[in-house]
Amino acid sequence: MGKIFKYTFYDLVRNRWMIFYTSFFLMLTSALLLISPDLAKVAISLSNITVILTPLVGILFGVMYYYGSTDYIQFLLAQPISRRSIFAGMYTGMAASLSGSLILGIGLPMIPYGILTSPALGTLLIVLFMAVTLSIIFSLLAFLIAMRAKNKIRGFGIAIFSWLFFALIYDGIFLLLLLLFKDYPIENLTLGLISFNPIDLARILTLLKLDMSAMMGYTGAVLQKFFGTSQGSIIIVSILFLWVLVPYLLIMRMAHKKDF
Amino acid sequence: MIQVQQLCKSYRTNDVLSNLDIAFQHEGITAILGPNGSGKTTLLKCMLGMVLPDSGDIRINGSSILHKYNYRDQVCHVPQTPHFPENLTGHELIQMVRDLRSGVTRENDLIQLFNLKHELDKKMSRLSGGNLQKLNLLLGLLYDCPLIILDEPSTGLDPLSLQNLKAWLLQERDHGKLILFTTHIMSFVEDIADHIIFLLDGTIYFNGQLQELLRHEQEEKLERAIANILKPAL
Numbered sequence: 362m363g364k365i366f367k368y369t370f371y372d373l374v375r376n377r378w379m380i381f382y383t384s385f386f387l388m389l390t391s392a393l394l395l396i397s398p399d400l401a402k403v404a405i406s407l408s409n410i411t412v413i414l415t416p417l418v419g420i421l422f423g424v425m426y427y428y429g430s431t432d433y434i435q436f437l438l439a440q441p442i443s444r445r446s447i448f449a450g451m452y453t454g455m456a457a458s459l460s461g462s463l464i465l466g467i468g469l470p471m472i473p474y475g476i477l478t479s480p481a482l483g484t485l486l487i488v489l490f491m492a493v494t495l496s497i498i499f500s501l502l503a504f505l506i507a508m509r510a511k512n513k514i515r516g517f518g519i520a521i522f523s524w525l526f527f528a529l530i531y532d533g534i535f536l537l538l539l540l541l542f543k544d545y546p547i548e549n550l551t552l553g554l555i556s557f558n559p560i561d562l563a564r565i566l567t568l569l570k571l572d573m574s575a576m577m578g579y580t581g582a583v584l585q586k587f588f589g590t591s592q593g594s595i596i597i598v599s600i601l602f603l604w605v606l607v608p609y610l611l612i613m614r615m616a617h618k619k620d621f
Numbered sequence: 622m623i624q625v626q627q628l629c630k631s632y633r634t635n636d637v638l639s640n641l642d643i644a645f646q647h648e649g650i651t652a653i654l655g656p657n658g659s660g661k662t663t664l665l666k667c668m669l670g671m672v673l674p675d676s677g678d679i680r681i682n683g684s685s686i687l688h689k690y691n692y693r694d695q696v697c698h699v700p701q702t703p704h705f706p707e708n709l710t711g712h713e714l715i716q717m718v719r720d721l722r723s724g725v726t727r728e729n730d731l732i733q734l735f736n737l738k739h740e741l742d743k744k745m746s747r748l749s750g751g752n753l754q755k756l757n758l759l760l761g762l763l764y765d766c767p768l769i770i771l772d773e774p775s776t777g778l779d780p781l782s783l784q785n786l787k788a789w790l791l792q793e794r795d796h797g798k799l800i801l802f803t804t805h806i807m808s809f810v811e812d813i814a815d816h817i818i819f820l821l822d823g824t825i826y827f828n829g830q831l832q833e834l835l836r837h838e839q840e841e842k843l844e845r846a847i848a849n850i851l852k853p854a855l
Contacts, residue, residue, distance in 0.1 A: 364720045372709050373708070432705075433705055
């Protein structure tokens with residue numbers, strides 16, 4: 362696995378899309394810092410962008426990378442290594458380069474502004490943690506989609522729809538439910554529904570950790586009560602971990618049975 | 622050395638291999654021929670563990686290879702369409718194969734054979750189709766394996782490289798290797814194959830020496846003999 366990881370990482374750090382992705386965050390963070398040198402405010406602005414953008418890039422890049430690597434996978438399958446090692450190595454190599462792009466693109470421009478000694482470091486780490494977690498989850502979903510859909514157009518279509526579903530449609534349905542059942546006590550339903558959407562989980566953890574729940578009125582108070590405690594944070598992180606673990610295990614299972 | 626026993630593989634409703642039984646007992650060069658979709662590549666992929674058969678078994682030196690991977694240390698494979706990671710160089714790919722396998726490599730001989738010395742520092746995205754195929758051959762033939770499997774190895778090669786490839790394969794055969802390959806270039810088969818297996822609709826239509834096939838079809842050239850077989854089939 363480690364060897365496949367190494368060469369996948371070598372390949373992807375030189376990939377032009379990855380360079381573009383890193384440059385985009387480098388420029389965006391630098392531009393935000395020029396507008397306002399307040400590091401905490403910049404980190405919060407970045408969280409609003411990363412919560413939508415990292416799942417989109419994760420899922421599209423994952424699908425694109427898998428489809429572009431089908432011959433390479435066949436080449437690796439002819440080597441004396443297990444399917445598990447090949448897929449684990451390729452996936453982790455890709456996830457590491459996506460995460461590296463984010464950490465470098467967002468973190469590097471903040472260093473001259475003294476982020477390492479600033480109290481805003483905690484805020485930045487939360488934003489980076491969420492961006493990296495969302496990249497990992499959505500690139501895992503991308504591998505699942507691409508392994509399942511042989512037709513590339515269909516695969517890209519499912520990927521875009523999945524992102525649209527989690528980023529927009531899910532919230533629309535969610536709000537509609539809240540509106541329809543507004544006369545009933547639906548706090549538990551709300552909390553349950555949030556768990557099924559990693560983007561919502563990331564948003565809420567960021568909002569709560571950055572003490573912005575007061576902006577969300579009564580809902581914010583409910584969320585603060587449940588998730589705001591350290592126990593709540595552990596629950597959110599555990600659910601996010603399940604969002605990583607389950608697709609990863611599904612990929613391994615599919616890799617074991619699939620014809621290439 | 623290799624025994625394919627009652628091998629069946631279908632993709633949805635399409636039966637690609639139907640109860641295929643073949644034994645490759647000795648060294649030599651065997652061409653696996655057949656029209657498009659006859660199951661040639663699927664058979665080779667089953668031997669390499671890329672495609673999992675619905676039923677049946679493949680045994681190499683007496684042991685089943687299904688769901689195993691260690692046996693591939695003894696198998697060299699040259700795939701059909703080489704698309705390597707586009708930002709890696711030839712040197713890095715050679716190093717990767719060296720990291721994944723053990724044994725003595727023959728890279729210097731192969732670099733010289735295919736005249737690749739000046740191409741190995743280039744990224745894959747900058748290599749021409751022919752040079753990519755030469756690198757594909759170099760990586761596939763890098764180790765000294767008793768079994769060599771090649772899928773359309775002559776695609777995109779210039780005449781000199783093709784001649785060198787033939788000479789290399791004949792030399793390997795003389796060293797006691799078993800070589801299996803598929804191709805649609807009949808002159809390539811006539812030049813190097815000792816044995817021919819002709820697949821038609823997932824079953825064996827012919828299994829024997831080249832001369833036997835020519836006699837059977839009453840033709841002097843393999844291309845015409847194959848065309849004779851395919852005419853009624855199509």
